[in-house]
Amino acid sequence: MKKINRRDFLKAASAAAAASVVAGCASSGENALVPSRKGQSVIGLVAPKMDVVRVGFIGVGQRGFGHVKRMSHIEGTEIVAICDTHEEVLARSANYLTTERGMPKSALYGNSEYAYRELLNRDDIDIVIISTPWKWHAPMAIDTMNSGKHAFVEVPLALTVDEMWQIVDTAERTQKNCMMMENVNYGRDELMVLNMVRQGVFGELLHGEAAYIHELRWQMKEIEHKTGSWRTHWHTKRDGNLYPTHGLGPVSQYMNINRGDRFDYLTSMSSPALGRAAYAQREFAADHQRNQLNYISGDMNTTLIKTVKGRSIMVQHDTTTPRPYSRHNLIQGTNGVFAGFPNRIALEQGGSKSFHEWDYDMQNWYQKYDHPLWLKMGEEAQRNGGHGGMDFLMFWRMIYCLRNGEPLDQDVYDGAAWSVISPLSAQSVANRSESITVPDFTRGAWKTATPLGIVSV
């Protein structure tokens, strides 16, 4: 307790001294600087109930097109306008809605990189779904909120500490939602584990493990359009965890991050970066642009986060090495552990086996602990697809909250805390794994914020 008070005191003192310093600074201490609040906290923000949610889309490439399809199946929504600079994908979404779904024509934008601002100028849109390359997330989210609309942004929320603060400040000033759409939090297993954690099955939580281990070298063959056309370049720009939120989102909700606990500091280490260059050499001609790039992002990055309550979280990132997919999804408590990929449980008390042995049979656990949201919507979610139903469930829940005047399950502070691990990991890697302070985007409100409940609808 003493330690927290001292830190809070130091933080307050440095924040006062530094007035509006934005915490995008180079050294670990400076990350702790908290700019003064320009609006009101948006923890638990409830937007006025919407009868029909009027939606605009920016970016309808690989991911955004899926979102358009999903949204078209959700009751109480209207797809008003769509923007994309790539004519082909813009037409694909427009045609899908009119031809396959028999819906009225949406307004279309996309003749320049800033055409999205024309969409934002409309006064008949309530929320905007942003599924563009990472560098656009922050400017588009900020412009969206400034135009009086709620922003829903793909992962990660933004790229730098400075951008995170700008987004948080804008949300607080405009009192608009800015949710980073972490779909994995709506997976059946993740929801079940959240339910089990809340019911105390694992005891007091101690440690979590999260990851994005997903071999994506093949995306390097996407040159003009699609994910690899822009994502490949991040492997030449940042040596750290490029994509932390899929694994970290669920573990953060298990641990009540920003709602009773928060990330305190991290340390990060990368392996050599060998796989992308080797792949380029093997798969492309010697003079191909993929062979001209300097791939610096370590193939495997491992980051350790310490929370204020003393818990530890390991987060890994590897989209390069040949190995099976994993998000780890591990949560360890005083009574036992759940681990994903493959799902397995070991408990001291209440398990079907000794804790020395893994129980791989999930059926009994699903029967006992499937999350209420999954029980209600899981079948429909699976029918509508998207990563086993999690994408649909997330959309369904977003719209449900907006139509029923309930706070969203993820707020701007969650998106910022989970995403900031990327720039901070790079900072640590660059400085011999130096310990880096994670900014408190809630500005102290994490201490009194209530944990996300078990959602029963």
Ligand SMILES: NC(=O)c1ccc[n+]([C@@H]2O[C@H](COP(=O)([O-])OP(=O)(O)OC[C@H]3O[C@@H](n4cnc5c(N)ncnc54)[C@H](O)[C@@H]3O)[C@@H](O)[C@H]2O)c1
């Ligand atoms: N949550 C998930 O499971 C998941 C899965 C895949 C991708 N994503 C995220 O979705 C986002 C998009 O990824 P993607 O795979 O669809 O990439 P993509 O390249 O296929 O799509 C991006 C689209 O944005 C458009 N665009 C670029 N700049 C624009 C601008 N200024 N104005 C309007 N449109 C613009 C492009 O033309 C393209 O159609 C990324 O942030 C990615 O991390 C999330």
